[in-house]
Amino acid sequence: MKERKRRFNLYFNTNSNLKKEYNLRRHYETKHPKLADLQGEDRKQKIEALKKQLVSQQGVFEKRRKESEACTIASYRIANLVAKSACPFIDGEFVKDCMLEACDVICPEAKDAFKNIITKQVKVTYFSAALDESTDNTDTAQLSIFIRGVTGTCQVYQELAALVPLYGRTTGFEIFNAFKTAVENLNLPWSKLSAVTTDGAPSMVGETNGFIGHLKRHLGPDQAAELKHYHCIIHQEALCGKHLQFKEIMDFVVSAVNFIRARSLNHREFQYFLEDISAAYGDVIYHTEVRWLSRGNVLKRFFALRNEIKLFLEQKGKDTLLNLKLQGKKIDLPLKGNLTHFPTCQEAFAHKNYNWSRHSCVLEDLKLAFSARFGQFRNEQATLQLLADPFSVDTETVPGELQLEIIELNCSTAMRTKHREMPLLEFYQSLDREQFPNLFANAQKWISMFGSTYICEQMFSLMKLNKSPLRTRLTDENLQAVLRLATTSLEPDINQLVSERRCNISH
Template structure:
């Protein structure tokens, strides 16, 4: 399961619980329950409500729960709440808790050196000065339209969606000349910020790096993704950071990985000492990102995945010697040897999803199939909950703030496809 809590427009906390389970020939992801609780709910109260829903209403047994994913916030994992701890106890510690990959990556992105953070704060001040006044927004739009630039609007900054800063900074950099003219006309002291070449160069770098972090964040989103895909994205990005550091430390530093920054350097005359200062700032930032990534995604946590890499591609192990190195029990080794030798199953593997493939062969290879399913089944993010909260904001508006959202959320988030023909053939008025 995955669970997360948010507050709706009526200041009422709502907890969404999504579930992934094996059904017929694939994994099914669906909303398990939407709990509307009062504002003074405790961790014990939340656990009790979850117990009523999962055990009481749906008659599910906690011992069958193999994974719990949350965003790691104190309302779930804090020493006073301990909701996750109680859930793990209910499963008799058969389940593993996972801190949402998306949330972890967002926390990593906040690791910024002080000088770059000052650039970020000033950019946000400029955006807020313009967007905070409807008149200022309209005047800037008119100015940009007259000049004929591609974009005429700035984007708002929101602390909740930290990675939205990638697009915000890109837009500020793109419209920097127009914004500078506008601020001069408004006689704002913020105009002097754009007169600092080092600040503008750092802004170009920040727009690039936040854009890259945002791309990684998007790769970690989505439905029906397995943990091996996420592992590839995370490890690949960690290696990319090391490569970029090596490029900058070379005798001839290269900025090809930051296209906006590279274009800015090529189009403007930047003092050599200033460029060295900026390079050191970038190196400091990339090093901090690498260290923070290693802290939030420690290699030892993924050791079990590396030991079970055969789950990702069982046909990569064709020889007895390669199979022995996997430390499987003899029965599992025998199954893997026969599986990897099957041309028919290899064709299935190429056309089916990883989960569907292992479920399909569960009768012929029960040991490997069960082990693979238990590894692939748990959630690694709380994406479905975040998706649910987005829908909740559309359902529960200011004029519908008394709405009991649970039934509507059930319909909006259900993965079941209605049988429209049967519904249309039903008699609308039974009394007739």
């Protein structure tokens, strides 16, 4: 028989190098005279029996190979789960030991071996970047670079492009070099870069020596003029919140929280007290100035437990003028007293005779702070309105290449119904690329943009969990690999990984 384009001797289970028919016949008649006498059905039955014998022999090795491949696939999947859950590497060994114990009972021949994992690459039409920098537990500056890409079918992917350790200075030049290396390693064309989102640090936003300045000089004047750069909208909101100092209120709140939590006896008694009266929350939380949302969370929790805190402080003999402390100083400015958008004030001061003028100055300062910031988004209001609702924009105000497509879109009742019933991303995914090419490309470009660096802050929280004080020797390469798996939405191509590696069962 022929196997892989070579003649195979079924009787001796060897390959035959004889090619000419005469040589094969002579070999067959001289070496296998008993088989030469077989004719008709006897000959066919003998050949089939020899074939089954060959397949059975090969099946021993094939079964072993499939078992090894299955074990390798299982090890990849387990390693993926360990990395996504941000667990220490030693937890992987613990899972392995547990599986080995289970396998000893269920399938003793199965073993596991954990290895690295890679992901499939996705081709994007436009992409944007979000950058932020923080320090880990070893005081190493870590620059996180996230890429948000949109494919040709308007599918959105957000992935960690790189986590770059900056051992020296963290100037705009070092940040730009790290970003440039990350983009080139991913083979992303610079012409597809639509926007960059950072915080407001001078090393990031500086037009001369900052990251943005270096990036624009690298892109050239034409593309630099079209590049969008945004200051994280959540960071701007946090900066506006700093105008609401409420020093007298915060001093009292922080003092009360510290009195409760700084002493273990007070803390235990306060927790038991809240448990006995079935309070809405089981504890108060500390205020941390560096955390953007800490002030609001602390005040919200403190206000929710204000009655319980007052009773507890009275038991401890502390000052209980809680309502007066939370009101702050009096400011004589006119205020209408409309509390529609202030639900906490509605709950705290239900009586109508409260003097609201004391808070008007604070609101005026907050209004000025909001006016000074978010200018970038206000300038893009018309474009964002076009993206959010192309049916409500004035055709004369949109760019010329989009006007005919907007008119045609407004004339389509079916598309108007889809826009009303579908999520915005699904609506643009359903657009006909040939009928609305410019509108679809414009949507791709704007959908690819980051509005904040919140995803970077989430990653830094995971970094603190992984590179904890007990794991400070975790290398930068392993830290980046773990965080990439923990933050990715892509699934690893395990079948490709297994096909590229030789699968051997460990003993």
